[in-house]
Amino acid sequence: MFSKNYGPSTGYGGNRTYSCYSSGDVDSALGFEDFLYTDDTSGTDEDLDLFVLFGNLRGNVVGLRYYTGVVNNNEMVALQREPNNPYDKNAVKVNNVNGDQVGHIKKELAAPLAYIIDNKLARVEGIVPYGAKNAFTMPIQMSFWGKEENKQAVLDRLKMHGFKMAPPLKGSELGFGSNLLSGRAGPSYSAPGHTAVQMTTEQLKSEFDKLFEDLKEDDKTREIQGPEVIGTQLLPHQKQALAWMILRENNKELPPFWEERNNFFYNTLTNFAEKERPENVLGGILADDMGLGKTLTTIALILANFHNGKPLPVEKIRCDQFYKVFGATSVKNEGDLPVKDHNCNLESSTSSGKSETVQAQLSSFYPERTKAKKPKYSERSDSEESEEWLPQETRSTSSIQLAKRDDSEEGPRTTLIICPLSVLSNWIDQLEQHISPDVHLNLYVYYGPDRSKDPELLSRQDIVLTTYNILASDYGSRGDSPLHKLKWLRVVLDEGHTIRNPNALQTKAALNLEAQRRWILTGTPIQNSLKDLWSLLSFLKLKPFADREWWHRTIQRPVTMGDQAGLRRLQSLIKNITLRRTKMSKIKGKPVLELPERKVFIQHVVLTEEERQIYQAVKNEGKLAISRYFSEGTVLAHYADVLGVLLRLRQLCCHPHLCTNTSSFSGTGVNNTPEELREKLVNKMKLVLSSGSDEECAVCLDSLTFPVITHCAHVFCKPCICEVIQSEQPNAKCPLCRNELRLEHLVECPLEESDFESVKKSDQEWIPSSKINALMHALIQLRKENPAVKCLIVSQFTTFLSLIETPLRESGFVFTRLDGSMPQKKRVEAIQCFQSSQAGSPTIMLLSLKAGGVGLNLTAASRVFLMDPAWNPAAEDQCFDRCHRLGQKQAVVITKFVVKNSVEENMLSIQNKKRKLAAGAFATKKPTASEVKQTKINEIKTLIDL
Template sequence: MKVSTSQPFQIVYSLLEHEYLGYLFESYVVQRNSRGQLTLQHQTVSAKNAPEFANGLDEVDFELVALTDQIQQDAVIKEFWPKKTTPADFFLKIYDADKGDKGLQDAICRYVQERMSQILERLTGKYVFIMGKDGEPTWREIGLAAEPASVLFHFRRNEDSTHYFPTIQYQGQKLDFQFKNAVLVCVHPAWLLLDNLLYNFNKDVDGKKLQPFLNKKFIVIPRQVEDSYFQRFVAPLVESFDVHARGFDIRSERYIARPQLTFSDAPHAVIVAEEERRPTAGRPRTTEAVAPAVSDHIHFDLSFRYGDHTVPNNYDKRVSVKLEKTPESYVFHRLIRNFDQEQESIRELADRALEVRNGRAVMEKATAFRWLHSHAEDLARLGFTVKQGTTSGKDYFIGAVTVQVGITETNDWFDVHGTVYFGEFEVPFIKLRPYILNKRHEFRLPNGQIAIIPEEWFTQYLELFAFAEEQQQTLTLRKHHLALVSDLQNGNLATVTISRKLEKLRGFEAVEDKPLPASFRGELRPYQKAGYNWLHFVKDYHFGGCLADDMGLGKTVQTLALLLHRKESGEAGGAASLLAMPTSLVFNWMSEAFKFAPSLRLLIYTGTYRDKNVEQFAGYDVVLTSYGIVRLDAELLRSYHFDYVILDESQAIKNPSSTTSQAVRGLKSRHRLILTGTPVENSTMDLWSQMSFINPGLLGSQAFFRKEFLKPIEKSKDEARTRKLHALIKPFILRRHKAQVATELPSKIENMSYCSMTDEQAQCYEETKSYYRNKILKNIEEHGTAGTQFMLLQGLTKLRQIANHPRMADEGYEAESGKLREVIRMIKGVVSEKHKVLVFSQFVKHLDIVRDSLDERQIAYAYLDGNTRERHREVQRFQETDDLRVFLISLKAGGVGLNLTAADYVFILDPWWNPAVEAQAVDRAHRIGQQRTVFTYKFISKNTVEEKILALQNKKIQLVTDLITTDEAIIKSLTKEDIEELLG
């Protein structure tokens, strides 16, 4: 029957009993008659049609309609059974007495009960009825009790058994509910229908505790099961409800809440001390059969001692009951908890960074023990008891942990000594070394307990252990670790005793000025003099040094001045110094030594026919050799004790596992020095190898350096590690960039770079020279110099080409060129120092060969020769592109008319007669707008016509400065003696 919304109507809620789902409510609208009475005309209301009746419904009604919809059988089936089925099939299958699904029945029950509870809470002031058997929704009206009732549970213990029954109080009167056809409309929580009134209860009584007594006076508990029954059933009742007992005691007790923090490494353990394993009401007995898994975290459980009893903090009842069995009976200790005190303890822990939630906190193991060590005294003062749970996988030490470290200077190193105190146990500091280096936190004490090494020690003492050397159960540090020693002292991590000399070093403000050796020729620029003083400084303190000035700033001359001082002062003690370098630099060093320190006795220890006898070194001050020779003669050279071992272009040993690195590290000397413009070419490991040569152990082992510096710096861009590395190496590296010393430099500095030819190149050169020498000298005898000009020019050109690279004269040549090797090395140095360079050659063929080498190494470059179109675009690209650092230019095409002030290096690959042409090339960079000093390098192949052309220029300086612009004019001026000199 439809209910008209134009006529008065009323929404009502009707209680019915479902065969399987229990008691349910349905929502109806009922038509009223003209007298306002409810009629038999009614209609079901659901969420779908409720809006039609909105003028008769309030907000609570809409909530009730939605809830009653959810418990109708079709809605329940849809919620729990996704497949299509009929109600009969569903209920017969799920609720079958033998084969039914008990788990699903329980889930459906919880679902319905939860919604019935929500409906009942909202029915106050509503029209509520019991449905008639014919489906009439308003068969009998029922009401809701005005206030909650209370339940008192009674126990009567006699000699044979205990009787148990509840009584209900409502508005101060006992409510007679037994044998009165009362029904429990809802069980969780209990709602009782009695005499047309619905009663609910304070303290959320579970209806199952009342159900047995609707038609039974009491329950008998036999004596043989009362132990279990009292523990499992009666104790929870005493905790939550009012209980009246005869035959045993219930004692309400109040105590101060004493906090107890129990820790364990077992992740899911219930942490209870051994003497407290008696089951607690509401908590199941734990099983100890299986050993708990050990976690890498520590689990803290907070509980509170009330008298002799412990209550876990995660137990949510205000009252906690402990059962005590006496010889005659039982005592229920009803502990009244002090939640305010408990919350205060939780706040105290939170103030100390331990967040306890639901009675538990978790910390990473090392952090947890650091927390325990830091707060042990504080917690004790606050009344906390801290102990280890019996479920813990290991027996941990939680006493005081302290360390005392002392560092004392001896003649050659620092002695490191110390003691670690774990409570009463004293452990030598050195015993911690493998633990700190390998980040092992657990240290076993003599009594078998596990002590956790404080986390901060792994940072504070890591470098001390990494850099120290272990000798006969003692630790020693080399003197070059003074900065580390100072850091330990400044951080109050060690007590340090050092000499006045070292103390002075720690506070030094300026390097002492040293006089130049008397026989030194020339002058040092101020920054070079400062470098010379610095070399003395690191030597005086027996440190190794790295002179890392930019290319062209004079590392060679500073080093020669130092070596000359060693000779004149007698400090070298008659021992020679060894200078190792790339082969191509040997002649440069020899030339510079003759120029600035001619009194130094030099031995050139190179070549296939060198005298392999170290005794000869005693007759010299300096031995010049190549890395290749050091590698070949490593065993022989190790037998001599040098004054200095100096490595030029020391990036040659950047690979620590290379045979070159191993060979130089095996050399013996009083002092070590490295020279390089690029201490780091490819990787931070380059630095480790070179620093480990000059100051062994400075950066720890290779594995340590890779783990603690290389990976954090290169992969993680760790700025703290980068700063730490700089701090470690800073005292031993002197690095000046051109920009830093610009005011001390002239605007243009010219250099000669002498290159030795390879064996194959030298052979090719000698064969060609012999051919032209014989041919030209014979022609001079027959026709004079005038008739030989063309042949001489042809021969000199051929020899110049071979001096550059024999492939220019013979395309079938496959070997290397000494000059190309040196040019590429220098280009790499300039690029790595982030400078720009112009590379000039008179031969386009030569530029092609250089291009191929740059392509192989993936070095970008600009290029210009006579065939280049749109020259201005290539110039603009070089000038404006920061990462484009090399410009290859043919001398004829690019010697004039270009403005290339972005470059501050100029390389002349093949010098020729007229210096004016070279000067014009240099002026491409050295012109108005150039803010930096320009360095020029002329590359000269040793023992070739190039070197002899330079010698002739010096003899006939006037001739080559008279603006002679043609090769022919110069050739014509050559005498027979000049020609013989050139081809000699």
């Protein structure tokens, strides 16, 4: 019944309704809502931004005496269809903010409403203006919101039943009570297809930045010493964060927008009141910039604030007892084995590399005693989805049961930390680094196929560490997720913006965790739009925002439409639950982080005559083809081909040998066998994926997960496109080109091993290139000046990195390498090796642009050579931040090589545009599919000089 997969036939990603049932109740059954409520308001969020107010209508709520839900005058209510009502299939329920039913809409009105709601012609929102004390019926003021194009249909349908809607009052667009409004919003119906008033992105951005300008507040500037079991001295801003987090976890205040009024608790946004005290979240969002030490601060919190503000009772270990205790109390082995035997014992039953991990894990808390190596991981495939690389011993034996606790402590004791796989090892590292060696902590890494499903075992830990993928797959596919059976002391979502998509399984899984305290760590609480906040708030369980309708009505829509009062509400909400410092933030006049300077230089490279000839030849051919697509109007249908042309040009800017796949235009493919077609599609997809174009799925506008390619050669996330196909049955069309879309025609991307082939081809005789010459010149010059300086050489093309190896060797450079195709174990080795300050350690690291997650720390380097520009400037910045971060002692100099008169120069101008766009990160309007298309087309024109 709970079976769930990404296959085409399930209702994957079914959006939940904007209903009034409280999410907590329904969702508590694992994943149930996906199956029960697939008929949703669909037309999902992106449309909501285009909604305008059609008008208002007064009606009646009847049957009050049959229901328990009560309302106040001016309280917002939700309307919910009840199609299975035995007396009237048109029934429309009226619920209060809590989701309790108040009554029904009178049947005469319910009839047109049902039609309007069911056909998604409008969303109907209600406010009970007065008559809250009535016993039998009460009035309801309804506002109708929808897409401009549906307005007439709504008016007509109401008219058909004898109702006439009052046009929106000037200034009442927000449906929020006109007295609250500035009145600056114009009439909404004059601008078809768009919201009436959009603040410019600049306005929104600057407004949004103000949300976080709050360091003057007392409770966020107080410092507190870290717990003594933290071996590391906390920085001032970390002490502030710790103090603030402890305050939040012990806070007894009402949540934002709640007041106590004569023995009732009153929500000032919705005018809802109830007897029961609404719970405030014992937690919040730590939104510090990357590199400010969110992980360390959180570790300090775990140790410093257990129950009642007391520190976590940890056992200090005496050295002579260490081994004994270790073996005797291991969870897995009841035997009295010393740690070494223990490892050997386990090793016998598993493949190589695993015992090493065990030792590292165990010893990670006792570095001195056991001469710990840093945690090392066995071979793994590169995929983030892969769960096979962490050996089971890591998970089972890292849990060591030796601390005797005061059992009088009531309640859960375990902190659950969920993070992306890429930072899992960072957590382990940091726990190792920062917790005093004589302190014992029970840590269980809940990961891998043999993770224990025993809630008891988990509940005995101090910390359980797992990944979003595990969380989601446990939640989605089985009924036996121990993570969801337990009530946790604390749940921490690291890189918490991971759950910003409310339809993603991992989001649902996270929302269904039970915890006393909840934390979100993220450097970017809002990535694209205000909508990103909703899942986070929902996770924090702040009443009444867990239900999207109330979030949307009270905050999102007012803010999106430029309402000042809405913005103030958002601001006070954010201030209340968020602590954010940027790298630029200051404490007592001093920067939070004193990072050395960072300079970026662009070094132009001129191609040799020979290189230029090849480049021009390929460019002319490509330009010809692309302009033909333009004249045919089929550019986007040939998008993969276009990317292919651009890719080849970019490769040629680096080195002629990179461009091995010579012209391969697919033509129209008249007489292809299915096998050939399939192969072509797969090749195209690989091209798209490997071109570093940072392709996004046109459905979710997020980066591609589980990419599949359609027969029309467009790439989407499999779950996204499956949903499209299902909802448009039986004649689904490609969202990008409207070509026929068939489930059975989707081609999946075979598992990656992409680079390997091209690496083999490097058998051909090595030749230099202009760029390599420029690089080598700079490197040798640098070595003369300072032989110890360390450099990162970054490229999107791993083959290029391989080509660079040759001259590096010839010139006697010691180098290491880090790219996505390397097993985790080798990566860790490469990083450690490079970071080492020992004489003879590598001075150069060859780094693929996207290798490693945000946690990657390469502060040993103070020079970066970016060999080729990336599509997305943010990817470059992220890469630079790997050495320009906490711990960097020297000024960082970045050199970007850009070939004169080439696609690379054009890429720079697109980068600049994107940077400007990103500056308006608070743009609330998601670009429409056609806008995305147009942007792409324009980009292509710029890139190929058309």
